[in-house]
Amino acid sequence: MNAPRLPNVTRRNLLLGTGALVVSFSLKDHAFAQEGELNVPAKPPEPVAAGPKLPGSLADTPSLDAWIRIDADSSVTVYTGKAELGQGTKTSLRQIAAEELEVPPASINLITADTAITPDEGFTAGSQTVQNSGTAIRNAAAQVREILIQQASGKLQVPADQLKAQNGRIAGPDGKSIGYGEVVMTDMLHVDAQPKSKLKSPDAYEYIGKPFARVDIPAKVTGGPAYVQDMRLPGMLHARVVRPPSWFATLKDIDTASIKAMPGVVAVIRDGNFLAVAAEKEFQAVQAMRALTGLAEWEEKPRLPNEQDLPAVLQRSESEQGVVAEAGGDFTGGVKTFSAQFMRPYQMHASIGPSCSVAHLDNGTMTVWTHTQGVYPDRKAIAQMLGMPLDKVRCIHTEGSGCYGHNGADDAAGDAALIARALPGRPVKVQWMRDQEHLWEPYGPAMLTKVSASLDASGKIVNWKYDLWSNTHSARPGSAGALLPGQLMEPGYPPDKPVMSITPLGNGDRNAIPLYSIPNLRVLWHFIADMPVRVSSLRGLGAYANVFSIESFMDQLAKEAGADPVEFRLKHMEDPRARKVISTAAEAFNWSSNPMPEGRGRGFAFAKYKNHAAYLALAMEIDVDKETGKIRVPRIVSAVDCGEAAAPDSIRNQTEGGIIQSLSWTMYEEVNFDNTRIRSSDWSTYPILRFSAVPGTLDVHIVDNPGSPYLGVAEAAQGPTSAALANALANATGKRLYNLPFSPARVKATLGV
Amino acid sequence: MKLNVNGSTHEVDADPATPLLYVLRNDLELNAAKFGCGLGQCGACTVMVDGKAIFSCLTPILLLEGREIKTVEGLGTIDSPGPMQQAFIEEQAAQCGYCIPGMMMRAQALLQSKPDASDAEIQVTLEPNLCRCGTHLRILKAVKRARELMKTAAMTPASGERKV
Amino acid sequence: MKFGRFLTGLGALIVVGVAGVFVYAWRPEIAPIKPPERASFDQALIEHGAKLAAVGNCTACHTNPGGKSFAGGLTIPTPFGTIYSSNITPDAETGIGTWSEAAFQRAMRDGVGRKGEHLYPAFPYDHFTNVSDDDNRALYAFLMTRQPVKATPPPNELPFPLNVRLVLAGWKMLFFRDGAYQADAGQNEEWNRGAYLVNGLGHCGACHTPRNSLGAEKVSLHLAGGEAEGWSAFALNGSSPAPVVWDKDSLYTYLRQGWHPDHGVANGPMGEVTGNLGLLPDSDIRAMSTYIASIMGEPSAERRAKSDKLLEEIKSGPITSAISNDPSSGGKGAAIYKAACAACHENGRPQPFGGLDLRLSSTVHAPDAQNAINMVLYGLPAANGRTSAIMPGFADVLTNDQLNDLLGHLRQHFTDQPAWTDVVQRAADTRNGKYHVSVRPSDGIERGPSNIGAEDQ
Numbered sequence A: 001m002n003a004p005r006l007p008n009v010t011r012r013n014l015l016l017g018t019g020a021l022v023v024s025f026s027l028k029d030h031a032f033a034q035e036g037e038l039n040v041p042a043k044p045p046e047p048v049a050a051g052p053k054l055p056g057s058l059a060d061t062p063s064l065d066a067w068i069r070i071d072a073d074s075s076v077t078v079y080t081g082k083a084e085l086g087q088g089t090k091t092s093l094r095q096i097a098a099e100e101l102e103v104p105p106a107s108i109n110l111i112t113a114d115t116a117i118t119p120d121e122g123f124t125a126g127s128q129t130v131q132n133s134g135t136a137i138r139n140a141a142a143q144v145r146e147i148l149i150q151q152a153s154g155k156l157q158v159p160a161d162q163l164k165a166q167n168g169r170i171a172g173p174d175g176k177s178i179g180y181g182e183v184v185m186t187d188m189l190h191v192d193a194q195p196k197s198k199l200k201s202p203d204a205y206e207y208i209g210k211p212f213a214r215v216d217i218p219a220k221v222t223g224g225p226a227y228v229q230d231m232r233l234p235g236m237l238h239a240r241v242v243r244p245p246s247w248f249a250t251l252k253d254i255d256t257a258s259i260k261a262m263p264g265v266v267a268v269i270r271d272g273n274f275l276a277v278a279a280e281k282e283f284q285a286v287q288a289m290r291a292l293t294g295l296a297e298w299e300e301k302p303r304l305p306n307e308q309d310l311p312a313v314l315q316r317s318e319s320e321q322g323v324v325a326e327a328g329g330d331f332t333g334g335v336k337t338f339s340a341q342f343m344r345p346y347q348m349h350a351s352i353g354p355s356c357s358v359a360h361l362d363n364g365t366m367t368v369w370t371h372t373q374g375v376y377p378d379r380k381a382i383a384q385m386l387g388m389p390l391d392k393v394r395c396i397h398t399e400g401s402g403c404y405g406h407n408g409a410d411d412a413a414g415d416a417a418l419i420a421r422a423l424p425g426r427p428v429k430v431q432w433m434r435d436q437e438h439l440w441e442p443y444g445p446a447m448l449t450k451v452s453a454s455l456d457a458s459g460k461i462v463n464w465k466y467d468l469w470s471n472t473h474s475a476r477p478g479s480a481g482a483l484l485p486g487q488l489m490e491p492g493y494p495p496d497k498p499v500m501s502i503t504p505l506g507n508g509d510r511n512a513i514p515l516y517s518i519p520n521l522r523v524l525w526h527f528i529a530d531m532p533v534r535v536s537s538l539r540g541l542g543a544y545a546n547v548f549s550i551e552s553f554m555d556q557l558a559k560e561a562g563a564d565p566v567e568f569r570l571k572h573m574e575d576p577r578a579r580k581v582i583s584t585a586a587e588a589f590n591w592s593s594n595p596m597p598e599g600r601g602r603g604f605a606f607a608k609y610k611n612h613a614a615y616l617a618l619a620m621e622i623d624v625d626k627e628t629g630k631i632r633v634p635r636i637v638s639a640v641d642c643g644e645a646a647a648p649d650s651i652r653n654q655t656e657g658g659i660i661q662s663l664s665w666t667m668y669e670e671v672n673f674d675n676t677r678i679r680s681s682d683w684s685t686y687p688i689l690r691f692s693a694v695p696g697t698l699d700v701h702i703v704d705n706p707g708s709p710y711l712g713v714a715e716a717a718q719g720p721t722s723a724a725l726a727n728a729l730a731n732a733t734g735k736r737l738y739n740l741p742f743s744p745a746r747v748k749a750t751l752g753v
Numbered sequence B: 001m002k003l004n005v006n007g008s009t010h011e012v013d014a015d016p017a018t019p020l021l022y023v024l025r026n027d028l029e030l031n032a033a034k035f036g037c038g039l040g041q042c043g044a045c046t047v048m049v050d051g052k053a054i055f056s057c058l059t060p061i062l063l064l065e066g067r068e069i070k071t072v073e074g075l076g077t078i079d080s081p082g083p084m085q086q087a088f089i090e091e092q093a094a095q096c097g098y099c100i101p102g103m104m105m106r107a108q109a110l111l112q113s114k115p116d117a118s119d120a121e122i123q124v125t126l127e128p129n130l131c132r133c134g135t136h137l138r139i140l141k142a143v144k145r146a147r148e149l150m151k152t153a154a155m156t157p158a159s160g161e162r163k164v
Numbered sequence C: 001m002k003f004g005r006f007l008t009g010l011g012a013l014i015v016v017g018v019a020g021v022f023v024y025a026w027r028p029e030i031a032p033i034k035p036p037e038r039a040s041f042d043q044a045l046i047e048h049g050a051k052l053a054a055v056g057n058c059t060a061c062h063t064n065p066g067g068k069s070f071a072g073g074l075t076i077p078t079p080f081g082t083i084y085s086s087n088i089t090p091d092a093e094t095g096i097g098t099w100s101e102a103a104f105q106r107a108m109r110d111g112v113g114r115k116g117e118h119l120y121p122a123f124p125y126d127h128f129t130n131v132s133d134d135d136n137r138a139l140y141a142f143l144m145t146r147q148p149v150k151a152t153p154p155p156n157e158l159p160f161p162l163n164v165r166l167v168l169a170g171w172k173m174l175f176f177r178d179g180a181y182q183a184d185a186g187q188n189e190e191w192n193r194g195a196y197l198v199n200g201l202g203h204c205g206a207c208h209t210p211r212n213s214l215g216a217e218k219v220s221l222h223l224a225g226g227e228a229e230g231w232s233a234f235a236l237n238g239s240s241p242a243p244v245v246w247d248k249d250s251l252y253t254y255l256r257q258g259w260h261p262d263h264g265v266a267n268g269p270m271g272e273v274t275g276n277l278g279l280l281p282d283s284d285i286r287a288m289s290t291y292i293a294s295i296m297g298e299p300s301a302e303r304r305a306k307s308d309k310l311l312e313e314i315k316s317g318p319i320t321s322a323i324s325n326d327p328s329s330g331g332k333g334a335a336i337y338k339a340a341c342a343a344c345h346e347n348g349r350p351q352p353f354g355g356l357d358l359r360l361s362s363t364v365h366a367p368d369a370q371n372a373i374n375m376v377l378y379g380l381p382a383a384n385g386r387t388s389a390i391m392p393g394f395a396d397v398l399t400n401d402q403l404n405d406l407l408g409h410l411r412q413h414f415t416d417q418p419a420w421t422d423v424v425q426r427a428a429d430t431r432n433g434k435y436h437v438s439v440r441p442s443d444g445i446e447r448g449p450s451n452i453g454a455e456d457q
C-alpha cells in the first residue's frame, strides 16, 4: 500500500502552539507523558449534562471544547477518551476530525484517554471507538466548523452561507480568507453540542474512506518510544510482583531480610498476600523476584473445578436463568427436530507483551501510566484501593501490546500504584513476567451451549431453542475488588459480585439470538455467578461461542434439509445488508457444492456482530490430515460491511487479524488446570498459532456504505471464523466437531483410522 | 564491559550475567527489542549478533564482548528508514506492533545472509516469533517487500552514508 | 598364452559367479493389483494396523516435514549416500496401491519390493522380518486405507556400485536372516511380547545398536548404544548413561508419556518415537519396558546406591552456584551456565515443561558430547499447535569455544564423568553439516529441518 503518511505528533509540535484561547489549567511537568499531553494547557471535561440525545459520546460529554480545541496559531487539538490498542484509532479519529474541520489530518494533535484532560468515554471495547468517539468527534468537528464560519462571517463581512472552510481557513467568494486561529475567541467552543450537525456528504469526502498510513507505525518500526514498557522516568525503580502459585493461596510468614540485602534492592513490599520487590536495575529486580519466589511459602487450596468435566460443571453451577429472547411460542411444529451441544473452554488474551505500568506518587498525587482500556474506571478502582480521593489519582493511557479485551493491564496498574505508594517520590515501573500474565489475567469464560430446532417439509426452520451456560464476560474494574492487588492486599477487597444483565449489547448472550427469520424462538442464559476460574471480557465475549454454535448448527440443518449452506442461510435471511455480505463472500470465494478431493473441504459462516454492529461473512477451504489431525487453511475469503468504511485499511487489518486470531483460538487454545493450579503458564503450555499455520491467502472484501453510520468491526470475525472452520472440517471429513479447540489430537481422535 | 551496538561502542556498567535485552532497553535506552517472555519462546526480543538473529532475553552480555550487536535502531531512522523498516511502513504491517521489531530483526538476518530467500524460507525462518494480533500475512508481505527493497538498495551506489 | 588363459578362466569364473549371485539375488515381480476398496478390510483390522504402524514409527521416515502423511520423500542421509523415503500411500502410480498383500508381506519379511527389487536396509527389514503374518496383514489393511497421495520421491543419490540394487543381495547374504519372531520359551509372555515389539516393528536396535562399517547392526552389541540422525542413541543395556537407574516402571512412564521426572523429555528422534507410542495400549508399552529392563539388567548395588542418593539430593532443590569471575575455561563456563541456563534449569518448574536439573541428565552424563552439543545449539523448537517443552537453541549465540567452556562446566559440575575432549571439533562439524542433526520438538511426531541455524558451508 502506498498511502500518504501522517507524521506522529511530537512534543515540539505542541509546544509551538501558544496563546490558547480556552480556559486552561496547568498540569505538572512529567518527563514522559502520553502523546501530546506535555505542558498542554487544557480543559478538564465538563460534567455530564442532561439534554436532548446527542450523537455518539457527545451524549455524555456535550461540551464542544471537551473534544476540540483551536489555538491562536490555528493548530487543532482533538481529545478522545478512547485509547489506541493497536487498532489504528489514532489514525482513523484524525481522519474523521480532519474531514469535518477541513484541515489536513496530519496537522491535528490527537490526545487519547487521560483522566486529567480527555472526556470520559468508559472503556475502549466492543469495537465502539469509531462508533462512539468517532461519531462524537465528527459531529463536534462539524459544529465547530460552523461556529468558525459564523464568526468569520462577522469579521469578513460576508454572509455565512457564502463562506467555506478550507485547509484551516475560512474563505469567501472573493478570495478573502481568514485563519481559524484568527477567529477563535476565549470560551467560544465552550458550548454544548446541538443534536443535529451539518455533516459533509460522502461524495465530498477527502479523508474518510481513503487509505491513510497509520501514524504510529513509523515510530514502532524504528525504535521510537511507543509503549508503556518503553517509559523511562528519572529515578525510576523497577519492580516485580511475586504472585501466589495458585488462586486462593495465602502467604505464610516470610522473612525478607535476605532479599532486601540483595544488590540494588530498594524495597520488599508485602501487604497481605501481595508481595513485590523494587530495585534500582531491572535485572536486579528480576533476580530478587526469583529469590523471593523461592523463599515465599503459600498455603494452597484446591478450589478449581474439574477441567475434564466442564460441561457438567457449568450446568451444575447455574445460579440464575434469564430470557434473552422469546418469539412465537409454538415449539411443536416441523417434521424433524435436531439438536446439538457445543463447548468452548477457557481461553486467554495472551498478549505478546506482558502487562506493564508505571506509577508515581508525587506530592500526594498518584499518576499511573497504564494500557488499560478504561482510564476512568481504572482510576476509580485504584483510588478506592489506595483510599485516595479520585482527584488525587490520574490515569494516563499509554499503549501496551494488543490486549483483545480485559487482560492484566488494570491489575498491573494497581500493582504499580500499590508499590509506588510505598515509595513516594520515585516512579516505579512494574513489568509482569510471562507466567504472571498467563496465570493471572482474567480468561474468556468457558461456555456450554445447547441448541435444538425443527425443519418443516420445505426445509425451513420453524422453531429454535437455544440455551447457554456462562459466567459474566465483564468483570472490569470500577471497584478495587476487580484489581488483583486489591484482592490480595490486607484487608482485601472482595471481587465484585457478578450479575446477569441482559441488554442489546450482549454479554455471555452476545449474538445468542440468530439473525435468521425463525417464527418460534427461545433463547435462555443459564447464568453462572461463581467464578473459581477468573474471567472477564475477551474479544467478542459470548459472540465467539454463540456464533460458533449457531453457525455450526445452521450447516447441520442445511445438510438435513439437503440445501447448500449458503442458499440455506439466504433462505432464512431478510436483512438486505446481511444478504449482500453473504453473497459477496460466496461469490468472491467462488462458492459451490461440488465435491472436493479427499481431505479437503469448504465452510461458510456469517454473523452480524452483536446483531447491531458489522456484518461479516466468511468462506474457507481447509485440508485435513487424518493421520495427524492437523488442519491447514489454504484459502479464506471474507466480506464485511461496517457501514461507512472510514479507514478501509484499518478495517482490513483488523479483520485479517481477527480471523487469524480466531483460527488460533479455534484450532489450539484451551487453558488447562488441575484442582488447584492453572497449568497454562507460557507459550509451551498454551500454544498459539505460529507462522507455519497461517492461511495461504486471506481476502477481505469491504462492502462500503458511504454515509451510513459506523458499525464496530474489530471483533466481528471471531465467531464466524470458528464456525466456518467447523463447517469446512465437517465438509472435508463428514464428521463435525462440537467441542473447541480442534486440536490435532481431538481431530485425529474424532476421525478415527 | 564494552558492547558494540549498531556500530558504536558503549561502556556498560552491568552485571555480566545481565541479559542483553535489559541492557539494550535500560542502559542504552533502545526501545525496539521487547520483553515478551524471557524464555526464548516468542521472539519479541530478537536482535542480531554477528549477523545472526538471537533472543536477547536469554543472551547474557558476558558472551558478547567484541561482537557486533544490531537492533532495529541500527536499520535506519524515522526520517530515513532502512529497507526493512520502509517495507513494514509500506505494507502497514503492524497492529499493536509489539512483535514487529523482533520480526524485523529475524527477517533482516535471513535476508542479509540470503538475499534471495524464498517465500517458504521466510515463513519457516519466522516460526520462532509469535504475533498475537494476527498480523502474520502482512508481516510476510513486508518481508517479501524488504527482499526487493534491499536488493535495490544494494544495487544503487551508497547515497549518503546511511549504513544499512 | 598362460596369462591369457588365466584371464579367460577368471572371466568364466566371474560369469559363473555373477550368474550365481544373480540367481541367488533374483526375485520375481509380484503381479500388480487394483488398489483394494476400503470395504474389503475389516475396520478392527485397520485399527489394529494403526497401532502397529505407530510402533513401527512408519510416519517418521515416510513423511516429509510439512508434507502429506506417508507420501515419502524424506531425505535420509546415510554414510553411503542419500536415500529418499518411498511413498507408501495406496496411490496406484506412485505409492503401493498396486501391491498385493503378498507383496507387502515379502517386503516386510525379505526386504524386496513388489517388482522384485531389493530394498535398501534404511528400511529396517532386518527388524521387520520378525513381524508376524497377522500383524503384517493388519499393517497392510491400515496402509491400503490411507489417503492416496500422488508423489514421487527424488531418486536416491548413491555412488556406484551401491546404486545397483543387486549389490544388496550380497549385503543380505552377509547380514540378514529372515524369519518371524520365535518366542523364547524361557521367558514369560510379557517379556516375549516386549521382545517381539522392540526387536521387530519397534526396530529399537536400528538406532540403539552400533553398526559395522557396512552399516549392519553388530549383533553382539545388541542395544549397546548407537547413533541416529546425528544423535547418540543411548545404550539400553547395562551401560546406560542415565544417572538415575531405569527400571520397568520408569521406562513405562517414559515411553507412555514421552518424559519422566527423573530423566527429562524425549528429544531428537526419540521424541517422534514416544509421540507415536501414545497410540499403543498400556499392555504393549509395559511389555516393551519389561523387555528393555531385562536387557539393562539389575544395576550393581553401588550404582543403585548412587542413584538413590542423587534422588535424595534432588529433593532439596538445585545446587545454585554464584557467578564466578574466574577467567579459566571452567569459570567462564560456570558464568555462562548461570546466566543463560540456570533461569530455566534451576527454577524448580517440574517436568516436562521445566528445564531438567542437569544432575539428572543422561545427555550430560553420556560418553560423547554429541547430544549435549545438539541440545545447546538447536534446543527444542516449539511444536505447532500442541503443548510441548520448548528450549531455545544457542547456535547463534555461543561460539564453539564458549560452548566448550559451558559443556566443560556442566560435565564437571553435574557429573562424575571425565571431561569431553573433542567438543570444539565436534561442534564445528555439527555446524558445518558434517553431521546431519535432525531437530524436532519434544515428544512429537513432526520433524523440523536439520541443523537449524547451521552455518552455510
Ligand code: FES
Binding pocket: B034, B035, B036, B037, B038, B039, B040, B041, B042, B043, B044, B045, B046, B055, B056, B057, B058
Ligand atoms: S522475550 Fe525473548 S523470546 Fe520471548
Ligand code: FES
Binding pocket: A086, A352, A401, A402, B094, B095, B096, B097, B098, B099, B100, B130, B131, B132, B133, B134, B135
Ligand atoms: S502486531 Fe500485535 S503482537 Fe504482532
